[in-house]
Amino acid sequence: MYDFFRKNIVVMLVGVGLLVALITFSLNLPKSRQANLLERGVNSSIAPMQGQASRSSNFFIRLWRDYIDLVDLKQENNRLKEEIKQQNSSLIAAAEAVRENERLSRLLDLRKSVHETTVAALVIGEDVTPWFRSLTIDRGAESGIREGMPVLAAAGVVGQTIKVTANTSRVLLLTDHASGIAAMIQRSRARGVVKGRGDSLCSLEFSMRGEDVQVGDQVVSSGIGGVFSKGLPVGEVTMVKKGEYGIFQTIAIRPFVQMEHLEEVLVVLHAPQD
Amino acid sequence: MKVFIKWAALVLGIVLLQTSVLPGYLMSLYKPDLLLILMVFLALRAPIATSLPAAYGLGLLKDCLSGLYFGLNAFSFLIIYLVLKLLSDRLYVQNSFLMVLTVTASTFASMLINILLLSVFSESTGLISSLITSLIPHLLMNAFVASLVAILPESFRVKDIR
Numbered sequence: 001m002y003d004f005f006r007k008n009i010v011v012m013l014v015g016v017g018l019l020v021a022l023i024t025f026s027l028n029l030p031k032s033r034q035a036n037l038l039e040r041g042v043n044s045s046i047a048p049m050q051g052q053a054s055r056s057s058n059f060f061i062r063l064w065r066d067y068i069d070l071v072d073l074k075q076e077n078n079r080l081k082e083e084i085k086q087q088n089s090s091l092i093a094a095a096e097a098v099r100e101n102e103r104l105s106r107l108l109d110l111r112k113s114v115h116e117t118t119v120a121a122l123v124i125g126e127d128v129t130p131w132f133r134s135l136t137i138d139r140g141a142e143s144g145i146r147e148g149m150p151v152l153a154a155a156g157v158v159g160q161t162i163k164v165t166a167n168t169s170r171v172l173l174l175t176d177h178a179s180g181i182a183a184m185i186q187r188s189r190a191r192g193v194v195k196g197r198g199d200s201l202c203s204l205e206f207s208m209r210g211e212d213v214q215v216g217d218q219v220v221s222s223g224i225g226g227v228f229s230k231g232l233p234v235g236e237v238t239m240v241k242k243g244e245y246g247i248f249q250t251i252a253i254r255p256f257v258q259m260e261h262l263e264e265v266l267v268v269l270h271a272p273q274d
Numbered sequence: 275m276k277v278f279i280k281w282a283a284l285v286l287g288i289v290l291l292q293t294s295v296l297p298g299y300l301m302s303l304y305k306p307d308l309l310l311i312l313m314v315f316l317a318l319r320a321p322i323a324t325s326l327p328a329a330y331g332l333g334l335l336k337d338c339l340s341g342l343y344f345g346l347n348a349f350s351f352l353i354i355y356l357v358l359k360l361l362s363d364r365l366y367v368q369n370s371f372l373m374v375l376t377v378t379a380s381t382f383a384s385m386l387i388n389i390l391l392l393s394v395f396s397e398s399t400g401l402i403s404s405l406i407t408s409l410i411p412h413l414l415m416n417a418f419v420a421s422l423v424a425i426l427p428e429s430f431r432v433k434d435i436r
Contacts, residue, residue, distance in 0.1 A: 125293035125294045125297075126293055126294070127339065127340045127341065128292050128305070128336055128340045129305070129307070129336075129340045130303050130304075130305045130404075130408040130411075130412055131341075131408055132340050132341030132342070134340070134341065134342075136293065162342060176342075177397075177399075177404065178342050178397075196400075197400060197404075198400055198404030198407075260297075260302065
């Protein structure tokens with residue numbers, strides 16, 4: 001008997017186990033909707049851990065979703081930034097076009113008022129040294145430009161052409177030391193020569209001490225010398241000094257044209273009279 | 275030929291920078307003299323056979339882009355170049371500070387030579403005051419740019435000169 005049990009212990013244990021499982025199952029069938037003791041115990045004990053795990057899991061899920069959203073947001077942000085950049089570029093270009101239009105309109109008005117053939121040119125370079133004042137423009141002999149021709153901007157006189165090549169010309173600015181333009185005070189007709197001072201100002205030289213010149217007076221070209229026609233705006237008197245001695249007075253002039261910000265100029269195709 | 279093209283491109287870049295780009299950002303007084311700096315660099319480091327014509331050529335180029343007086347800067351560049359070349363054998367030309375010092379001295383010398391030449395051959399009354407006014411900012415700017423050149427990698431500079 002003992003030997004029989006010993007030989008078949010495994011089979012019997014499996015059988016008993018199956019039987020117990022079957023009985024448990026069958027006993028619980030009528031109360032299948034209610035939790036039994038074991039179920040209540042197990043569920044009660046793991047519930048807090050489940051809650052924690054669930055919260056943690058949700059946290060990571062949210063984190064992941066946020067990350068994904070952030071990636072999307074970043075992409076969207078980049079796209080929007082790019083759009084803003086494009087819009088800004090368009091706005092800047094539009095504003096630039098408006099300003100260019102204004103400048104060119106003024107230049108066109110000037111062109112109409114100058115009763116001689118003119119050539120519009122773009123400023124493409126400046127003098128390499130700080131003590132000479134000249135500009136390079138993109139028109140030269142091929143456009144009919146020769147040395148000594150007057151150069152104007154919308155606000156007034158700029159200077160005259162020097163060193164003309166086929167496609168470029170240098171413009172000796174009104175403010176250069178070597179520059180000199182016969183001019184007069186518009187109000188009193190007092191005459192003199194506007195000479196550059198090397199900075200942004202000029203001086204009216206050879207104006208007699210007794211001449212009536214006041215701060216704020218407008219200076220225009222006198223037409224003497226044959227380069228600039230009469231009446232072109234040159235600048236405004238900013239300082240008048242009459243010394244005790246001497247036959248001339250010292251007059252400082254601020255040119256109407258801001259030489260540092262020139263972009264377009266008009267060259268008057270007018271042969272200088274030697 | 276390759277080296278020549280490289281140097282020609284460098285000079286072109288410098289000219290464009292100095293005439294068309296920098297004036298938009300810098301006040302006139304603070305314009306650096308990049309051509310002078312390049313000439314000083316060549317005088318200190320390059321062989322005479324190539325650097326002598328280059329120095330004179332740079333001066334002529336500067337004259338083409340500045341003022342009325344063609345040959346003025348070419349002459350002053352040549353004088354400064356010759357003096358620097360005479361001295362360069364006795365100097366430790368790899369020293370960064372030397373570059374700044376020689377550029378400053380050369381700027382000053384260039385202005386003096388220009389004044390002298392204009393006084394003798396032309397009119398320089400007003401010009402002298404302009405030169406004096408712009409002296410300090412110009413010297414400082416040139417020294418600053420020279421200090422930037424001095425910190426360029428040594429290998430780049432030596433390789434390019436050969």
